[in-house]
Amino acid sequence: MSEKRLITLDELEAGNEGKVVEIKGGHGVSSRLEALNLRVGKKVKKVSAMMMRGPITVDIDGKHIAMGRGMASKVIVEIA
Amino acid sequence: MGNPNVGKSVIFSRLTGVHVMSSNYPGTTVGFTAGYTKVSDKIAEVVDVPGAYTLEPTCEAEEVALKMLQNPDSMLEIKSMRHVRKSVELHKGRHLLHKIFGRKKSKEDKDEQLKLEKELQKIGREGRKNIIVNVLDATNLERNLYLTMQLLEYGLPMIVVLNMWDDTRHTGIKIDLKRLEALLGVPVVTTSAINGEGIKEMVGRIPQAKVPANDAKTSEERWKAIGEIVGEVQHITHRHHTFRERLADASVKPLSGSLIAAAILAASFMVIRFIGESLITYVFDPLFENFWAPLMLNFSETLGGEGFLHDMLIGTITAGEINFPEALGLLTSGLYVPFAMVLPYIIAFYLILGVLEDTGYLPRLAVLVDNIMHRVGLHGYAIIPNMLGLGCNVPAVLATRALESKRERFIAATLISIAVPCAALQAMIFGLVGAEGGGYVVMVYATLFISWIVLGFIMNKMVKGYSPELLIEVPPYRVPPPSILLKKLAMRIKGFLHEAIPIILGAIAVINLLNIAGVFEKIAKFAEPVVTGILGLPKEAATALVVGFLRKDAAMGLFAPLDMTAEQLVIGSVVLAMLFPCIATFVVLFRELGLKGLLKSMAIMIIAALTAGGLLNVIL
Numbered sequence: 151m152s153e154k155r156l157i158t159l160d161e162l163e164a165g166n167e168g169k170v171v172e173i174k175g176g177h178g179v180s181s182r183l184e185a186l187n188l189r190v191g192k193k194v195k196k197v198s199a200m201m202m203r204g205p206i207t208v209d210i211d212g213k214h215i216a217m218g219r220g221m222a223s224k225v226i227v228e229i230a
Numbered sequence: 231m232g233n234p235n236v237g238k239s240v241i242f243s244r245l246t247g248v249h250v251m252s253s254n255y256p257g258t259t260v261g262f263t264a265g266y267t268k269v270s271d272k273i274a275e276v277v278d279v280p281g282a283y284t285l286e287p288t289c290e291a292e293e294v295a296l297k298m299l300q301n302p303d304s305m306l307e308i309k310s311m312r313h314v315r316k317s318v319e320l321h322k323g324r325h326l327l328h329k330i331f332g333r334k335k336s337k338e339d340k341d342e343q344l345k346l347e348k349e350l351q352k353i354g355r356e357g358r359k360n361i362i363v364n365v366l367d368a369t370n371l372e373r374n375l376y377l378t379m380q381l382l383e384y385g386l387p388m389i390v391v392l393n394m395w396d397d398t399r400h401t402g403i404k405i406d407l408k409r410l411e412a413l414l415g416v417p418v419v420t421t422s423a424i425n426g427e428g429i430k431e432m433v434g435r436i437p438q439a440k441v442p443a444n445d446a447k448t449s450e451e452r453w454k455a456i457g458e459i460v461g462e463v464q465h466i467t468h469r470h471h472t473f474r475e476r477l478a479d480a481s482v483k484p485l486s487g488s489l490i491a492a493a494i495l496a497a498s499f500m501v502i503r504f505i506g507e508s509l510i511t512y513v514f515d516p517l518f519e520n521f522w523a524p525l526m527l528n529f530s531e532t533l534g535g536e537g538f539l540h541d542m543l544i545g546t547i548t549a550g551e552i553n554f555p556e557a558l559g560l561l562t563s564g565l566y567v568p569f570a571m572v573l574p575y576i577i578a579f580y581l582i583l584g585v586l587e588d589t590g591y592l593p594r595l596a597v598l599v600d601n602i603m604h605r606v607g608l609h610g611y612a613i614i615p616n617m618l619g620l621g622c623n624v625p626a627v628l629a630t631r632a633l634e635s636k637r638e639r640f641i642a643a644t645l646i647s648i649a650v651p652c653a654a655l656q657a658m659i660f661g662l663v664g665a666e667g668g669g670y671v672v673m674v675y676a677t678l679f680i681s682w683i684v685l686g687f688i689m690n691k692m693v694k695g696y697s698p699e700l701l702i703e704v705p706p707y708r709v710p711p712p713s714i715l716l717k718k719l720a721m722r723i724k725g726f727l728h729e730a731i732p733i734i735l736g737a738i739a740v741i742n743l744l745n746i747a748g749v750f751e752k753i754a755k756f757a758e759p760v761v762t763g764i765l766g767l768p769k770e771a772a773t774a775l776v777v778g779f780l781r782k783d784a785a786m787g788l789f790a791p792l793d794m795t796a797e798q799l800v801i802g803s804v805v806l807a808m809l810f811p812c813i814a815t816f817v818v819l820f821r822e823l824g825l826k827g828l829l830k831s832m833a834i835m836i837i838a839a840l841t842a843g844g845l846l847n848v849i850l
Contacts, residue, residue, distance in 0.1 A: 164483075181284065181286060181449070182283075182288055182701060183701070184376075184449060184453075185283035185284040185286075185373075185376060185377075186283060186373065186701070186703060187370075187372060187373035187376075189453065197479050197482060197483075198479065198482045198483040198484070198487070199484075200482075200484050200487075200597065200598065200600065200601065201484045201601075202601055203601075204484075204597075204598075204600050204601040205597050205600045205610065205699075205700045207482040207597060207704060211370070211372065211373075212369075212401070213370055213373070213703070214478065214482075214703070214704035214705075214706075215701070215702070215703055215704065216482065216593070216596070216597040216600075216610075216700060216701070216702050216703075216704050217699065217700060217701045217702075218600070218609070218699025218700045218701070219699075220699050221699050221701060
């Protein structure tokens with residue numbers, strides 16, 4: 151059995167997948183992300199990260215969302 | 231109502247025949263438009279509402295959507311008063327223009343719309359029933375259903391429309407419609423609005439809209455209900471990545487994305503220039519030189535070659551020839567400036583902008599430039615209003631409503647109205663400054679760009695408030711059908727002709743009258759210390775700067791007869807671009823920023839314009 155690790159979406163490497171286990175931060179951030187279907191239990195794949203801490207792009211069910219690093223670092227994902 | 235970028239505006243256009251802007255990025259619609267159609271012999275007022283992911287608004291555009299849901303009658307009351315006034319204006323003042331430019335079909339459409347509106351007003355607000363038409367992206371059922379769940383809680387009769395149905399076929403998504411209908415408790419129809427498929431069926435089922443039973447109240451309950459629904463009705467078959475998806479991935483990766491952006495922007499610029507110049511050289515210039523010029527020369531002789539009427543209509547004739555940009559007559563420069571100098575670039579620019587919008591490239595550009603935009607107190611999405619500003623500042627300032635904070639909206643709107651020249655002004659810069667050499671055009675753009683950066687940087691430090699992070703849905707790439715692109719282009723060109731020509735003609739008439747009355751000499755004398763002293767321009771250039779408040783292209787045209795050096799033209803163009811917004815932009819700035827915001831913004835404009843112009847005067 152592979153070991154499971156918890157990291158933030160910010161730390162997830164481009165091309166890798168993870169499962170969202172927690173969204174930190176206030177109601178504002180989590181409800182906005184939730185409305186875009188980025189919520190606990192969802193599988194996300196990181197498509198890319200811009201250089202110099204620019205925004206990241208993730209794939210959720212085949213749909214792409216781009217977000218700033220601050221938000222990405224509030225999303226905790228579990229990787230296998 | 232529905233999520234952003236699901237095609238609400240396209241469905242609205244199909245329903246009512248009223249064309250509204252639509253593109254492939256979230257946030258195209260920021261206000262609402264009402265139109266009329268018939269649903270089973272009854273008249274229906276159809277309202278196109280901005281998209282929202284949830285009913286907890288995060289920006290002004292989403293607030294409009296929420297207000298519309300909570301209190302549609304009062305929102306529409308205000309609108310219809312404005313609407314009626316506008317219609318009357320339309321019928322009086324623009325009737326002639328309609329006859330000349332508007333196709334018959336669109337006029338019939340408009341008459342039909344007015345007729346329906348009047349009939350509906352007779353019925354009054356009380357006899358009406360509000361129905362929610364909830365539009366969903368069929369390829370993104372799960373996420374879209376969240377808003378659906380919230381809407382169901384409002385207890386209004388509703389119908390669910392699964393748009394982009396054609397896309398489900400090649401993305402391997404199967405949805406059991408009967409089951410979905412049973413689970414939601416409201417009618418479910420499918421459409422492919424871009425191709426017009428399913429619209430009739432949708433209209434046919436609107437009367438069956440129902441008030442559903444629904445008891446999910448918290449977000450957890452909603453998502454749970456959605457999970458159950460989606461699990462039951464949707465089946466996704468695995469498929470391989472398409473070329474479009476690989477391209478989509480590549481355009482948000484740092485290296486490949488930057489290369490793609492550079493290529494796209496360079497290509498756009500070259501194509502715009504090529505189309506614009508070709509139209510001028512091969513179509514509009516020959517038309518004016520070969521057909522219009524002889525006519526005007528004849529007419530000039532008929533008028534006796536001088537006198538008040540001659541000066542107004544024809545203007546100055548030098549050595550038996552008409553110099554169209556310089557003559558300053560209503561029938562010479564008044565037509566040449568909008569048609570032969572500006573229109574070609576309007577056509578070229580909006581054609582390319584339409585392609586960029588509808589393919590879905592712009593949100594990707596937003597991701598790429600997010601970093602830079604943060605330096606000026608904005609985030610990546612703000613690149614979209616700025617790009618729109620290169621066409622016209624009015625829709626650009628309106629588009630800032632899709633930004634989340636007040637601070638961002640102020641910074642973006644101010645930057646746009648100072649340092650983003652509209653297509654009409656750019657066309658004139660190409661025409662007049664370009665004649666002195668391409669290097670001078672580069673100087674104008676470089677100055678504006680530097681001003682944009684410097685001002686943004688300063689405002690980022692000075693303006694209070696917060697600038698949130700980027701959070702944006704990146705839609706899939708689409709190949710827009712040419713018919714949709716052309717319709718949008720036609721709408722924008724018509725918009726330009728309707729707005730610009732009367733004002734340009736009016737401006738030239740007023741200029742001539744005031745000139746004859748000697749008013750401009752006084753203005754020129756009064757403004758001389760600034761215009762000549764700081765900016766190094768001939769004192770007559772003051773007139774152009776004043777006229778710039780009406781329209782920038784007409785104002786730029788006034789530089790033509792002044793015998794200015796290339797350097798002076800550069801300074802003149804820069805100051806004209808930065809000093810004041812044109813009256814139309816002024817009005818939307820007032821509406822969007824309020825009086826205080828407008829005054830602040832204006833102060834920044836004046837200081838910035840004089841500083842940039844003064845520095846150029848010292849350097850050049």
